[in-house]
Amino acid sequence: MNTFSCERSGGCERAHRGGLALLLAAAGVLTWPAGAPAQAQTQTPGTGPQSAGSSSTDDWANPNFYATYQGDGQIHPWHAQGGVWLMAGEPGMSNVAVQIGNEGALVVDTGVKPMADKLLAQIQQLAQQQAGDQKAIRYVVDTDGLMDHIGGNAVIREGGSTIVAGNFQFDNPGLTPGASVIANQNVLMRLVQESSSGYANAAPQALWPTDTEDFDIYNVHFDGEAVQLFHPHMATTDGNLMVMFRRSDVIATGDIVDMTGYPLIDTARGGTIDGELVALNHIIEMAVPEDKQEGGTMIIPGHGRLCDQSDVVHYKNVITIIRNRIQYYKNQGKTLPQVLALKPSADYDDRWGHDSGPWTTRQFIEAVYKTLPARGPSFSMLNETVVPATAAVAGGRSY
Amino acid sequence: MHRSRQPAVWLALLCSAAATALIPHAAAAQSLLDGYWNPLFDEDVNERIPGPDQGDYAGLPVTLAAVSVAHTWDPERLTLPELQCRPHPSIYGFRGVGNLRIWEDRDPYTNIQTQIETWIMWQSQHRHIWMVPHPHPPPWAPESWQGFSTGRWVGNVLEVHTDMVKAAWTRRNGLPTDDKATMDERFFRYGDILTDIMMISDPQYLSEPLVKSNEFFRQADGAMQPYPCNQVDEVPRAEGIVPMHLPGPDAMMDEYAVRNGVPIQATVGGAQTQLPEYQDAMLKMPPNPPLSQIEKAEQKIINNEEQ
Incomplete structure (x- = not known):
């Protein structure tokens, strides 16, 4: 049996797609009727009340913003640890984590749409190998709402099933609902907003999550272990989730950790550099290395290779250093073009930066600059650099 | 008396020749590296024992990016709990302190040398050098401090190639390597002296390979002590602090x-x-x-x- 508990700021609110989502969609239609001005049709997503102050626009006009599938069509299962597998794709594709056990499969993110059928086949094959026949996909967790993380939602959801109570089956004979797709509530709100505002690359409704919540920690017991969903506030977006498999000792972080580049801080969707750093520090706190800062808790990043706490520490240090340099320049009154000209990340760019593609070094510097205060702490005694703690991030709470 | 011994001498020579013929030819060319070795610090002693000064990068083929990272580095960073128990990576470990133990693994049926393993006492740096074909970890597999090493014998020289090492350092004053760095080594043994020549390549932080040599003296009576390590809060700090130097003249x-x-x-x-x-x-x-x-x-x- 699954047990659920919810620890959150304002009561457990479950927004089913048929309820709040449709209500919001209807509101959006009223706001942007057919025949609305052209600029309305291309309005930047994520510019609603929750992203007030954000000015990222060009990012979303770029059709290549979302990571695109670039590989040979293969999904590579790799045993992360315990009951969790990493379904690695090709360069540019987001990682998918799969937990398999006697109760079925829990899938964290579903990758890009073109790979969804192959991903489903691999998950089903893996489930059969590891847990035997009749082990269905029960849950999908979206770590954010970007298309390279939710692109396979429809296929994976429909390929799974939810165990429902008798009344539902009596009322809907022959109908088996697909897997439950869980996300933070902000993900659904933004997807609905983008769809209703006529955004050209808006995700179709079939990709939307079916179960969204506003929580800090959401606990599930599944496949013989505690599964904890953490919601870091305003990290790469305002809808991030991280998933910790406690017995397996694996954390799936989504885009908060990206072993292929600087974190994609989506300011249009509520992302901030300090929220990102708070989330990275939280991952470091949760992870326990086995010996000599190696192994132990394994961390599945949103993109790139499997890692452990030391890799996240290095990543966090690099991001913190760049953040502090930019705050230092900003404290001196330097403008964004001046900071860009100073190349505050140049010594790390060969490894982490990109000159082209969906998330460039320039975009990263812009996002950091825009989400830092005009004046803020950059260092204190003996050059120790202060990163704002959890309380400094809007909406941030202690875990 | 002298003549009476001749048949025994000839018999001994014959047995010796027969025994030599039974020894595999390739193995005869290899060196036996097994044993316990003490590092010798007659080279670069100031860098390797007390440690290099900050700002000293002379004589190293480092890039401007590497110098910038090193100028940002603050030794206080080593007091962060999450950094206290890090071992040296394989691309630095043989320059550090601590006894070295080397042993070989052989297939119990074929007696083929399958691995050479090394263990340096400080922070228990344990490394596997594969001497037989072994699948290289895929790009999505985790990296490690010691990386993935493969070796081969060329005469009596052991050649080793290493990659998949975590982002680390080439000097203890903040000169970095990133996780794309690779290392090629040559191990030579002359009697009781073992020499390891390291050639480190890093496209981001080295403009050409960094070449260093390290020597060890064989211990007749070796021992290896355990090296447990536990993190402690040495310096009270707020969450998220990264000791560093900010840009500009320093x-x-x-x-x-x-x-x-x-x-x-x-x-x-x-x-x-x-x-x-x-x-x-x-x-x-x-x-x-x-x-x-x-x-x-x-x-x-x-x-x-x-x-």
Whole structure:
């Protein structure tokens, strides 16, 4: 049996797609009727009340913003640890984590749409190998709402099933609902907003999550272990989730950790550099290395290779250093073009930066600059650099 | 008496020849590296034991990016709990302290040498060198401090290639390597002396391979002690602090040059600083400021930070 508990700021609110989502969609239609001005049709997503102050626009006009599938069509299962597998794709594709056990499969993110059928086949094959026949996909967790993380939602959801109570089956004979797709509530709100505002690359409704919540920690017991969903506030977006498999000792972080580049801080969707750093520090706190800062808790990043706490520490240090340099320049009154000209990340760019593609070094510097205060702490005694703690991030709470 | 011994001598020679013929030819060319080895610090002792000064990168083929990272580095960072128990990576470990143990693994049926393993006492640096074909970890597999090593014998020289090492360091004063760095090594044994030559390549932080040699002396009676390590909060800090130096002129980085009479420009390093003729170029460099000026500037930095 699954047990659920919810620890959150304002009561457990479950927004089913048929309820709040449709209500919001209807509101959006009223706001942007057919025949609305052209600029309305291309309005930047994520510019609603929750992203007030954000000015990222060009990012979303770029059709290549979302990571695109670039590989040979293969999904590579790799045993992360315990009951969790990493379904690695090709360069540019987001990682998918799969937990398999006697109760079925829990899938964290579903990758890009073109790979969804192959991903489903691999998950089903893996489930059969590891847990035997009749082990269905029960849950999908979206770590954010970007298309390279939710692109396979429809296929994976429909390929799974939810165990429902008798009344539902009596009322809907022959109908088996697909897997439950869980996300933070902000993900659904933004997807609905983008769809209703006529955004050209808006995700179709079939990709939307079916179960969204506003929580800090959401606990599930599944496949013989505690599964904890953490919601870091305003990290790469305002809808991030991280998933910790406690017995397996694996954390799936989504885009908060990206072993292929600087974190994609989506300011249009509520992302901030300090929220990102708070989330990275939280991952470091949760992870326990086995010996000599190696192994132990394994961390599945949103993109790139499997890692452990030391890799996240290095990543966090690099991001913190760049953040502090930019705050230092900003404290001196330097403008964004001046900071860009100073190349505050140049010594790390060969490894982490990109000159082209969906998330460039320039975009990263812009996002950091825009989400830092005009004046803020950059260092204190003996050059120790202060990163704002959890309380400094809007909406941030202690875990 | 002398004649009576002849048949025994011939018999012994015959047995010896027969025994030699039974020894595999390839193995005869290999060196036996097994045993316990003490590191010798007659080379680069100041760098390897007390540790290099901050700002000293002379004679190293480092890039400007590497110098920038090193100038940002603050030794206080080592007090962060999550960094306290890090071992040296394989691309530095043989330059560090601690006894070295080497042993070989052989297939119990074929007696083929399958692995050579090394263990350095400090932080228990345990490395596997695959001597038979072994699948390389895929790009999505985790990296490690010791990386993935493969080896082969060329005569009596052991050649080793290593990659998949975590982002680490080539010097303990902040000179970095990233996780794309690779290392090629040559191990030679001459009697009781073992030499390891390391050639480190890093497209981001080295403009050409960094070559270093390390020597060890064989111990007749070896021992290896355990090296447990536990993190502690050595310095009370708020969450998320990363000790670092901010951009701009930093007198602390110049102190080494001024104290040792080396032009500041030369201590920044670069491939050209490895060459003998660079000494001529150093003669034309502007003189360093006096030490008193550096110390005054350092004090000013400290005072500003304490405010």
